[in-house]
Amino acid sequence: MPFGKVSFGVSMLAIELVLCGAVFAQSPAYHLGRTPTQEEIKAWDISIGPEGKELPSGRGTAEEGRKIYAEKCAVCHGPTQTEGKFLHGVLAGGEGSLTTLEPIKTIGSYWPYATTVFDFINRAMPFDKPGSLSPDEVYSLTAFLLYRNGVIKQADVIDAQSLPKIRMPNRNGFFPAQPEWKVGFYQPYFSPALQRRSKE
Numbered sequence: 001m002p003f004g005k006v007s008f009g010v011s012m013l014a015i016e017l018v019l020c021g022a023v024f025a026q027s028p029a030y031h032l033g034r035t036p037t038q039e040e041i042k043a044w045d046i047s048i049g050p051e052g053k054e055l056p057s058g059r060g061t062a063e064e065g066r067k068i069y070a071e072k073c074a075v076c077h078g079p080t081q082t083e084g085k086f087l088h089g090v091l092a093g094g095e096g097s098l099t100t101l102e103p104i105k106t107i108g109s110y111w112p113y114a115t116t117v118f119d120f121i122n123r124a125m126p127f128d129k130p131g132s133l134s135p136d137e138v139y140s141l142t143a144f145l146l147y148r149n150g151v152i153k154q155a156d157v158i159d160a161q162s163l164p165k166i167r168m169p170n171r172n173g174f175f176p177a178q179p180e181w182k183v184g185f186y187q188p189y190f191s192p193a194l195q196r197r198s199k200e
Contacts, residue, residue, distance in 0.1 A: 065144025108149025
């Protein structure tokens with residue numbers, strides 16, 4: 001195609017884009033939607049951070065969670081939490097497998113924070129009725145899954161105070177969210193060359 005035709009086509013495209021922008025800028029405002037109320041924002045704001053500041057009141061134990069799991073969770077996750085053929089994979093086990101060629105990423109072997117267990121169950125489980133569990137049920141299921149992974153004892157009570165204090169086995173297996181790049185400060189994810197350079 002001759003250069004003149006290409007440049008003319010580009011010019012026409014630019015003019016059309018400018019005209020379209022002008023038309024959209026002059027289009028009427030339809031005033032769709034509204035500002036959400038504080039109550040609605042509070043209902044949507046259900047994220048639980050690692051420090052557990054957003055955890056609700058309530059409590060639960062592994063024994064209580066075992067019954068709830070059998071009734072509402074086993075159909076998808078398997079009766080023993082270790083069945084890999086079920087819909088959502090393995091929930092328990094996998095200790096020491098992350099450094100192998102076939103890592104098994106479970107709550108006990110992979111997850112860095114215990115509060116994440118509560119957060120995920122609370123917002124997404126059961127999959128057909130997410131958000132339908134009470135805080136006590138979520139605490140109980142969290143306790144049961146932590147117990148099945150050997151993180152807590154069966155009689156331990158899980159609540160807003162005790163859950164954030166639980167240290168998960170793989171807590172140090174993740175990079176910090178905001179690493180500090182200090183001279184001479186060892187970072188486990190530095191390459192050997194960068195480690196030597198940081199000490200020079």
